[in-house]
Amino acid sequence: MEWEAPVLFFRHALDARGIRTPEDFLPPYRKAAERLGLDNADPAPKTVEGWIYEGRKPQRVFRPVIVEMLGYSIDDLWTEVPEGSPPNFVPLIDASPTALHADAGVELNEMKRTGAMAVRRAKDFLLGADRERVGDDTLGLLDDEVQRLVAVYPREPLSAIWHDLLETHDQVFCLLEGGRVRPSQLRDLYAKGAMLSFLVAKGFNDMEDRHQAMTMTRVAAACARDAEHPGLIALTDGLKSLIAYWADKPEDAYHYASQGAAIAANLRGTVGLWLLGLKARAAAVLGDEETVRTANQQASDRREHVVPDDLDQLGGLFTYAPEKQLYYSVEAEALLGHGGAQLAAQAEQAVMGFSDPTSPHWAFGDLAGSQCDLALIRLHSEDVEGTADAIRPVLDLPSTHRNNGIVVSAMRVRGALMRSPARSAVAVKELRAEIEAFPTSRRALPRG
Template sequence: MFFRHTLEQRGVRTPDDFLPQYRAAAARLGLTNTEPAPKTVEGWLYSGRKPQRPFRPVIVEMLGYSIDDLWTDVPEGTTPAFAPLTGTSPTAPHADADVDLNEMKRTGTMAVRRAKEFLLGKDRETVGDDTLGLLDDEVTRLVTAYPRQPLSTLWDDLLDTQEQVFRLLEGGRVRPSQLRDLNIKAAVLSFLVAKGFNDMETPHQAMTMTRVAASCARDAEHPGLIALSDGLKSLIAYWADKPEDAYHYAGQGAATAADLRGTVGLWLLGLQARAAAVLGDAETVHAANQQAADRRERVVPDDLDRLGGLFTYAPEKQLYYTVESEALLGHGNPQLAAQAEQAVQDFSDPSAPNWAFGDLAGSQCDLALIRLFSGDVDGAAEAIRPVLDLPTSHRNNGIVVSALRVRHALMSSPAHTAAAARDLRAEIEAFPVSRPALPRG
């Protein structure tokens, strides 16, 4: 069993060894009254018994691997190759160390105020190439890390880097040849900060920062970033349950991106399809998804695609969006179920370049929905299980909303009175309650 193998690698062989580390992990999560009895730990260690659900988040936090990986048999003498969950491994800085959601919102609010001042009073002129090189490295790191790590591990660096770029733009030391590059950096960083506010469930702040990103994109005369800013407005409205606004912003961005060859135009079509699905407009859903599929054949990667992260729309993400739009229409046929399973599979490898924990969780929730619509409650529970086992550091706004959609579908399912459906519904109800949107200290 990988669970026992992992503990033995750390010198943990008895309940007395195990419990102090378990208590420390529970404290990091802010959980109380979840300590197992020594006899219970013995069952996990020596009998291979799988822990009950209240104990699982603490074990995941403690060891840094999913419950399914930990309770996988490992042949004697072999070295397992399971990938640790980003931000939960005890060998890496804990995602929730010294971080409080209210403090993150406070510092973020200061950044919005600062950005407003920048937007209202920017004055720029002519910085060394070394400074720009350092900023290039930091922007690349943050863009790459954002979809893969909890926001709390990146937030301070993100705000600091944005502040540095703003200072350069305002400082009167920028050469005209550097101005466009710095405005592009400011747009990219403001985009990420806005996405962070959305993940923290503060849509007003997110929308304000998106407008800053759009202003910088216009100053850089970069149509791709301008279109992306409209896409982010659509995304914020979508997760805030404002589908009409989401559809409007996606259409506005799609018009800007109509002649672009990169993937930004495809993302905007995907956003249109999802918003139309919430509005019940199946004809628009299918038309937008078909147009995106046709355009995929003609994509020529641009500078945003080369940047990667949230700035490219990979084929696996396109499939995830397509499946989600169909799930939102209430569909659940075998062909769609196969597509949903493929979407989950496409995000199953954390080492893949386009992997994102949020996209994986979203695709797992969509698979659960589609299985529910075909009457398969047990299959839905199996699909959403990895989402419900996520540590609190990974439970951002989009993931919580996606999980709650499954709960809503359970309530209207013909099987809603079955014991399995009731248990799953209760567990999903507890999912957002036990997390402060992002980790706390």
């Protein structure tokens, strides 16, 4: 009986793009490598034949380019697809099932582009039409856009939403500056200004522009105070803590988290729990195990009494879901250098919490962070192979998703590998080299 290669999703992805042979494969491969800024040599035609016709999994040096080229993780691409069943994998970048079919995709994308231009013209008209005063339709339009941006921020690469975010931010501040706002509308507009400034500040932090991030966070805080919104005020302290945490300033991170936690002490929403989680993570970096335990226990106790508020209803970065609380708790333990089977099981549960992209609380950054934490905990348990398996999906992320927090998380694993008793092992050296190469190209992120 003749052996048949398994039908992989890789073949479906290639077929959808009209790629049938190694000769078809190499031009888009070279373009993907160029986007990543990589100079690695083309795979040999025989190698590509092995991938396409025999189902061989590519060597690690080729994987980032293939991921960039096709928009799916290596694990998804090399998953066998049962005959007769349509593949149902979620792309890592902006790709729809329709767009995978070249002819139909071109037509549909052009229709969307021209339609978006019409919507933009109409929106600009509406925003400028109320020259004497701001109308309810204008505020409703901004409500819709703020809700959309809050929802998509954790789910899409920053480059996909940055223009819309800045434009909406500018529109809100133009209205506030224009003097056309009724007193009854001011508080609502200032709240929108705080939310959008929060997202813009988070964007600058993702781009590793900490000065701009902190400046915009202070703008968000000022708007939150003018809106007289305690939850937003506390939220901006949390963002200051987050910026300091990723900048390796744990003392500042601890200070801002404590300050925000005090403001949120009597609030019933989840912002207070987020601040306690931030406080625990900062304390972990400082080696303060007692505060880690106390803060995480307080957050766990308060979870039982949460009453979702207006920020929780917005979702996105403005709510602190149980999945994220577990992720933060596990990260604090990982930062303390802890390992063991029980903690590894919790870390695996944290990763599973972000395994479904259709979940309302899914965020690619939280998924990558929890995977890096799992890698650290397995390394602390002297499981080098498990460490490599845990961080593999992170290293396979396309350049669009390599924001500052993900890069720092990956570098923490590299640092732990350098301190590991197994640091001289060949497998450890190879993994360290891969992580070192991870942040070298992030061209798809918008510039600060």
